[in-house]
Structures are given as C-alpha cells and as structure tokens.
Amino acid sequence: MFRILKKSLSTGIVTSRYPKEPDQAPEEFRGRPEVDFEKCTGCKVCSEVCPSRAITYEDDLKQGIRNWQLSYANCIFCGACEEQCPYGAITLSRFYEMASRNKDDLLVTAKFQLSSCPRCGQYFETIREIRRTPKEVSHGCR
Amino acid sequence: MTDTYFNELTTQFSYAFLDSETPVPDELYITVKPEACVGICRYLYEKCGASLVSMVGSDERPLNGGFRLYYFFSLPGHGSSVPQGSRSFVNLQMKVDERHPEFTSITPYMPAAHWYEREIQDLLGLKPVGHPDPRRLVLHENWPKGFYPLRKDFDYKTQPPRTSEDFEMKRVEGEGVFEIPVGPVHAGIIEPGHFRFSSVGEKILNLEARLFYKHKGTEKLAEILPFTKGLFLAERICGVCSFSHATSYCQALEKIANIQIPERAHYLRTIFLELERLYNHVGDVGNICAGTGLLVGNAQGMLLKEKLMELNEAITGNRYLRGMNTVGGLRRDLSEEKRILILSTLRQIQKEFKALIDVIMFLSTQRDRLETTGILSQQVARDLGVVGVAARASGLDSDLRRDHPYAAYDKVSFKVPLRTEGDVSARVWIRIEEVFESIRIIEQLLDTLPSGDIRVEVKEIPPYKYALGYTESPRGANIHWIMTAPDSRLYRYKIRSASYVNWPAVPLVVPGNIVPDFPLINKSFNLCYSCTDL
Numbered sequence: 001m002f003r004i005l006k007k008s009l010s011t012g013i014v015t016s017r018y019p020k021e022p023d024q025a026p027e028e029f030r031g032r033p034e035v036d037f038e039k040c041t042g043c044k045v046c047s048e049v050c051p052s053r054a055i056t057y058e059d060d061l062k063q064g065i066r067n068w069q070l071s072y073a074n075c076i077f078c079g080a081c082e083e084q085c086p087y088g089a090i091t092l093s094r095f096y097e098m099a100s101r102n103k104d105d106l107l108v109t110a111k112f113q114l115s116s117c118p119r120c121g122q123y124f125e126t127i128r129e130i131r132r133t134p135k136e137v138s139h140g141c142r
Numbered sequence: 143m144t145d146t147y148f149n150e151l152t153t154q155f156s157y158a159f160l161d162s163e164t165p166v167p168d169e170l171y172i173t174v175k176p177e178a179c180v181g182i183c184r185y186l187y188e189k190c191g192a193s194l195v196s197m198v199g200s201d202e203r204p205l206n207g208g209f210r211l212y213y214f215f216s217l218p219g220h221g222s223s224v225p226q227g228s229r230s231f232v233n234l235q236m237k238v239d240e241r242h243p244e245f246t247s248i249t250p251y252m253p254a255a256h257w258y259e260r261e262i263q264d265l266l267g268l269k270p271v272g273h274p275d276p277r278r279l280v281l282h283e284n285w286p287k288g289f290y291p292l293r294k295d296f297d298y299k300t301q302p303p304r305t306s307e308d309f310e311m312k313r314v315e316g317e318g319v320f321e322i323p324v325g326p327v328h329a330g331i332i333e334p335g336h337f338r339f340s341s342v343g344e345k346i347l348n349l350e351a352r353l354f355y356k357h358k359g360t361e362k363l364a365e366i367l368p369f370t371k372g373l374f375l376a377e378r379i380c381g382v383c384s385f386s387h388a389t390s391y392c393q394a395l396e397k398i399a400n401i402q403i404p405e406r407a408h409y410l411r412t413i414f415l416e417l418e419r420l421y422n423h424v425g426d427v428g429n430i431c432a433g434t435g436l437l438v439g440n441a442q443g444m445l446l447k448e449k450l451m452e453l454n455e456a457i458t459g460n461r462y463l464r465g466m467n468t469v470g471g472l473r474r475d476l477s478e479e480k481r482i483l484i485l486s487t488l489r490q491i492q493k494e495f496k497a498l499i500d501v502i503m504f505l506s507t508q509r510d511r512l513e514t515t516g517i518l519s520q521q522v523a524r525d526l527g528v529v530g531v532a533a534r535a536s537g538l539d540s541d542l543r544r545d546h547p548y549a550a551y552d553k554v555s556f557k558v559p560l561r562t563e564g565d566v567s568a569r570v571w572i573r574i575e576e577v578f579e580s581i582r583i584i585e586q587l588l589d590t591l592p593s594g595d596i597r598v599e600v601k602e603i604p605p606y607k608y609a610l611g612y613t614e615s616p617r618g619a620n621i622h623w624i625m626t627a628p629d630s631r632l633y634r635y636k637i638r639s640a641s642y643v644n645w646p647a648v649p650l651v652v653p654g655n656i657v658p659d660f661p662l663i664n665k666s667f668n669l670c671y672s673c674t675d676l
Contacts, residue, residue, distance in 0.1 A: 003501050004438050014445055028459035028474070051371035078374050079465055083473065 030077045030092040033070065035108060039089035042066050042112030042126035046081035046090060055081060064114040064123045072098050072106040087132070147190070147217055147232050148172075155182050166397045166609045168230045168546075176236045176245065183213060183248050186232065192217045193540070194527055195231070196610075196621045196638040197258035199266040201294045205606070209238040209268055211245060214610065214623065216546070229545040231610060244269040254527030257646060265292040280354050280675070283307035291362055298362050314340035314348045322657070326355050333671030337660075344656040349649040353674055360676040364635040365627075369395055369469060369603055372632055376622070377464050379637060380672040385418045386615035387637070387673075388467040390622040393548060394611025395469045398626055399603045404595040405550075407471035409587050412550040413484070414463050415613060416580040416587075420488075421450035422616035423573040423580070424495060426668050430570050431502055433662035434511045439502035446495055453487045456480070471597035481588055488581050499574055512567035516651045516663030519564055528647050530618020530640045531576070532667055535561050535568035542614040549613075554586045566666040602630045615640055617670065639673035 016023055025031060047055040047068075054074035058067045081090045100106055114123035115130050148162065148170055158178030163171050174182055186192040192215040202210045213234040238245050247270035249256045259270035260279035267290035270276065281291075286305045290296060313321070320341050326334035334355040340348040360379060364372045376391035377384050389411055396403060428443010451461040457480045458466050466472055502508060518528070523536040533540050541558045543551045559575035561568040608625040618640030627633035648667055652660055 004505075007442065007497070007501050008438055011442070011445070026456045026459070028457065029455065030459045030465055049370070051367070051374040076374065076378070077460075077465070078377075079473075080370075080374070 025094040025096055029094045030079050032093050032095040032098055034091050034093045036089045039087045041128035041132050042068055043129040045084055049080045049084045052076045061123050066112040066114055066126055068110045070108040073103055171233045173235050179236050180246050180248050184251050186215050187252050190217055194252055194254045197255055198623055198636040199262035199268055200634045203240055204294055208240055211236055238268055243267055244271050246271055247273040249273050253525045266290050280357055283309055298366055311338055311350050318342050346653050346655055349652040351649045356675050361635050364632050369630050380670050381462050382422055382670055383615035383620055385414050385463040386613040386620050390611040390613045390620050392467050392469045394609045394622050394624040395603055397609035398607045399600055401598055403471040405592045406594045407596045408550040409591050410472050410476055413584050413587050416584050418463055419616045420580045421447050423577045427573055430665055433665045434508055442498050470600040475596050485588055492581050513565055515566040515659050516655055517564045518647055518651045522650055526647050527643050529643055531569055531572045532644050535572045536564035537562040542612055542619050554583050556583050566662055569666040617641055637676055641669040641673040645669050645674055
C-alpha cells in the first residue's frame with residue numbers, strides 16, 4: 001500500500017498541455033502530404049502507386065484538361081507517393097491537425113493542360129510532363 | 143531437414159504420394175491422394191509430434207480444374223535433443239474435385255483444424271464431411287447461402303442480398319441457470335464479439351463466444367492489388383501486430399522472388415519486431431491491472447507504453463511502426479542518433495518497468511485475482527494449436543523466433559520463458575519476462591548492427607510460386623501463405639494470425655470461474671478481433 005502511494009506521488013504530472021500548447025510531431029513523421037505544384041508535372045505516377053485511391057485523376061479529352069485530386073480523407077499516410085514521385089514534388093509533412101467538419105476542406109485539386117498527339121490529334125499527356133521527359137511525343141496511336 | 147521426413151513418410155505412404163517439391167528451403171510440399179490425406183495428417187500429428195500451423199483452401203479451377211487444400215505442419219527436428227532452428231515445414235496438398243466439393247474432416251483427430259475447415263466451408267463452399275460442428279463461422283446469417291467470396295468467379299464488388307436466419311447457440315438448462323448475453327456492442331472501446339454466459343449465481347457453467355462480426359474481405363482484396371500495394375494492406379491487418387504482419391508478407395514474397403535482403407535490413411527488422419513486442423507487452427501488463435481494479439498499475443503501464451510508442455514515432459515516423467517495411471528490405475534507415483535514442487530509452491524503460499512490477503505483482507489482492515484464474519491446460523493448448531504467450535504459459539515450448547529463425551534471430555541469444563501453471567498469472571509473468579528478453583535482444587542487435595544497404599529493389603515477382611512468411615508477434619505466430627499470380631499480383635493470400643488460433647481456447651478456460659473474472663481472463667489472452675476476422 002505504501003509503495004503504491006509512493007509510486008503515485010513520485011510520478012507527478014505526465015500529461016502535456018496540448019492543445020493549449022502545440023505538440024510538434026518528430027521529424028520522421030508522415031503527416032499531411034504537401035504538393036509542390038512548381039515541381040509537379042501532372043504525370044499521375046502518384047495516383048498509380050496510391051494504395052487507397054486518395055490520389056485520383058480524370059482526363060477531360062474534350063477540353064484537353066487533366067483534373068488531378070488528392071483527398072486527405074482517403075489518405076493512409078503510407079508515403080508511397082512521396083517515394084515514387086519522379087520530381088520530388090510530394091512531401092509528407094509534420095502537420096497532423098486535419099479534423100474538419102467539411103469533407104471538401106480535405107481536397108486538393110489541380111488542373112493540367114493536356115497536349116494532343118501530333119498524329120491523331122487526341123489529348124494524351126500533360127504539356128508539363130512532355131517538356132520534362134525527352135522521349136518522343138507520341139502515345140502509340142499508330 | 144525435410145529429407146529425413148520425406149524418407150520416413152515415403153516408406154509409410156508411398157502409395158498415396160503423387161508429387162513432391164521443395165520450392166523454398168525448409169518447406170516440403172507433398173501432393174497426396176485425397177483419400178489418404180487424413181491418415182497422413184494423423185501420422186504427422188500423432189507419431190511425428192507435428193503441429194498444424196495453417197490450412198488453406200484455394201480455388202485453382204482456372205489453373206488445374208479443381209480446388210486445392212493445403213495443410214501446413216511444423217515438425218520438430220529428429221533425435222532426442224532439439225537444437226535451435228531445427229524445425230521444418232511439411233505441407234500436404236490435395237485436389238478437391240469441382241463436381242464433388244467436399245473433403246474428409248480432420249477435426250475429429252486434430253481439433254486444431256476445426257475453424258480452418260469451417261472457414262473453408264463458408265468462403266469456398268467445400269464441405270468438411272464428418273466435422274463435429276459444421277455451423278457457419280466467418281459469414282453470418284445475413285450472408286446468403288451459395289455465395290462463396292473466395293471463389294475466383296465471385297467478383298469482389300458483388301453485393302449479395304441480405305438474408306436472415308436463426309443461429310443456434312449451445313444452451314445450458316436447469317434450475318437456477320441464468321443466461322447472460324454480452325455484446326457484440328461493448329462498454330469499452332473494443333471490437334465486436336458476442337459472449338453468452340450460462341451461470342449459476344456468479345459461477346460460470348458455460349461460455350459460448352461468437353466472433354466474425356466485421357468480415358472485411360482482406361484476403362479477397364489482396365487478390366486484386368499489385369504486391370506493392372498489398373503490403374500496405376498487410377500492415378493494416380491490425381494495429382498491434384502491424385510490423386509483424388508486414389514482415390510476414392515481405393518474407394513470403396522475398397522467398398518467392400528468391401531475394402536475399404541486406405544483413406542490415408534483417409537486423410533492423412528484428413529490432414522493430416522486438417520494439418513492437420515491447421510496447422504491447424508493457425501495455426498488456428498494465429492493462430491487466432484494469433481488470434483487477436488496480437488503477438495505479440493501469441496508469442503506470444499506459445505511461446510506459448506511451449513512452450515506447452513515442453520512441454517508435456521518433457525513429458520510424460509512426461507509432462505502430464508502419465511505413466518501414468517493404469518487399470526487399472526497409473524504406474528508411476536508422477541513424478546513429480536514433481540508435482543511441484533507442485538504447486537510452488530502453489535503459490530507462492527497463493528500470494521503470496522493473497519498479498512497476500515490484501509494486502503491482504506482489505500485492506496479495508492482485509495475486510488473489512490472478513493466480514489459479516482461467517487455467518488453460520497443456521493438453522487443451524496442444525489440441526487447439528494455441529500459440530504465443532498463452533502456449534508458453536501452459537507449458538508448450540514453442541516460439542518461432544527460436545524454432546524457425548527468421549530475420550536476425552539466429553544472430554542473438556535469448557531465453558524463451560516457459561511456465562506450466564496456465565493461469566492468468568502465468569500469462570502475465572511470461573510477458574514480464576519477455577519484456578526483459580526483448581530489451582536484451584535489441585541491445586545485442588544495436589551493438590552489432592552491420593553497416594551497408596537496407597534495401598534491394600524488387601520490381602516483379604514470378605507467377606504461380608508459393609511460400610510461407612512467418613513471425614512471432616506479441617500475440618504469437620502470424621503465418622502468412624502467399625501464392626503469386628501473373629503481373630506481380632497475388633493469387634491467394636492466406637493470413638493465419640495468432641489470435642485466430644487462440645480465440646477458441648478462451649471459452650474453454652472460463653467455466654468454473656466467476657463472471658467478474660472473465661474480463662481478466664480475456665485480457666490475459668488479449669486477443670485481436672481484427673486479426674481474426676479478416
């Protein structure tokens with residue numbers, strides 16, 4: 001009995017003052033993915049490797065626009081996109097306070113202009129991606 | 143190792159053998175005639191001292207025109223003394239004809255097979271003839287008959303109509319017998335399970351447990367994902383054994399692709415596996431105090447667990463050690479600063495945990511609740527194939543880390559604690575002793591951590607190959623079996639968790655105890671619903 005009392009008293013306060021005082025996550029933490037659209041070309045590699053379909057895209061072949069979308073609501077913070085992005089455009093930050101009353105607040109969207117194929121005229125890849133990759137501008141329509 | 147068994151089996155059952163292969167070292171696969179399967183299983187179990195570690199049903203009609211059943215046995219080494227790592231896996235496989243979707247049940251001779259066979263009946267529609275309890279298990283009455291989700295012609299997007307039907311529970315009747323239904327919704331933040339107590343006064347006469355309220359279709363989902371994404375699914379089978387499940391998954395695929403991962407990756411994986419055991423065991427010991435009303439012990443246990451989880455987060459970026467494993471090694475390395483952080487934190491934890499044990503474990507009030515409560519006999523443990531802490535507390539000396547060494551466990555020396563009482567107290571003491579062993583293992587590994595790469599790139603995996611991946615998680619052996627498909631996908635992914643085999647033991651140890659001891663007994667096993675109901 002005395003030992004229990006001694007243990008309790010010697011422990012003191014162990015809780016932190018969060019959220020009154022911020023509690024910073026460690027450097028290694030995989031939190032909210034941040035996208036650097038200066039570096040991003042819209043190449044869609046991230047959406048291909050995303051296991052939970054948090055990153056998706058849709059090509060509007062009439063308008064020539066790629067609609068890219070990231071939903072924090074679906075993200076499992078695995079960091080596959082960060083690891084696989086060829087341009088280092090995605091970083092999993094230390095930010096974790098993402099609770100929201102509105103699902104739309106958890107969306108990040110971007111539009112990319114598509115380039116059309118010089119042979120068949122069909123839109124197929126973003127202009128930014130074609131500028132970055134030296135390969136021949138073709139989507140194999142022949 | 144497997145040769146000796148093969149020779150012995152061949153002399154006994156040569157008439158029943160159709161084919162044999164050793165696709166990966168220490169895994170012998172023998173194709174047998176269906177009519178001889180029960181006999182060979184019994185021989186392995188009764189004569190060779192083998193234990194059934196998993197059983198898999200697979201729809202291989204698109205490949206060879208039939209279903210296939212796999213029986214996985216772990217066999218001890220030959221001779222009287224059993225040196226470390228001398229066990230091997232002997233796996234039987236047999237075809238089940240599509241026109242006669244049934245097989246002879248092995249459960250009457252090997253009770254450990256009872257859930258596997260019922261699960262195969264639910265998910266693949268193969269009937270275990272002669273099974274003593276052929277009720278539904280995984281799929282409940284709201285799932286219509288005739289829909290077998292693990293068959294290949296069942297699309298994973300199918301939404302079958304909801305049905306309803308009665309489920310018969312075993313009942314105890316007589317003067318003064320009360321039935322107490324508890325769950326599936328519980329007071330605390332635990333997962334769903336229904337418990338039906340039959341009691342006279344406080345004393346429990348019988349307990350029926352019903353689980354599988356949240357079937358998630360994990361194994362089916364794994365079949366549509368590329369192996370790189372399947373890893374993230376494996377990591378999320380459950381929170382407690384996250385790193386363990388991910389390691390089992392990676393090890394199976396690395397064996398299939400015949401990849402040797404760097405030595406440093408083996409060491410780091412072992413360190414993380416032990417860190418996982420540490421935070422769980424420390425938390426479990428504290429949590430036992432919640433069952434005895436010793437709130438100081440509970441709070442102190444949570445405090446130490448939190449410190450360990452913060453350590454996990456600081457070194458891997460995730461409290462559950464997620465995002466570190468990958469097929470081919472590890473995704474992130476361990477810096478020198480982190481190596482020192484682990485060592486200093488563990489030194490502190492070791493001291494504080496020891497002090498905590500001295501406070502909570504020798505109180506007469508605590509001992510009164512823990513000792514002789516919820517006794518699991520060695521016989522029942524062996525019959526049901528119980529694993530992990532529960533097995534070692536009942537005198538079953540089994541630990542995959544020593545018996546089938548993986549990762550870097552053959553590079554360290556450690557004790558496997560063993561007790562024979564089989565009560566709640568023994569299970570708690572096994573955990574306490576394992577905490578100190580884990581710290582010793584981590585210290586040894588960190589002292590001798592080799593330098594070098596942590597990962598080899600794995601772009602693709604060959605199709606139609608299979609292997610086991612296994613780890614000893616905080617709760618016991620997690621056995622994964624993977625068969626690959628073309629395009630680096632999985633054909634069949636069978637996850638057999640420690641909780642899956644230990645759950646059936648819980649209702650058997652409860653009778654004779656009083657109702658307030660049930661939460662305590664349950665906590666001493668500390669089983670996972672999520673691992674069980676995939």
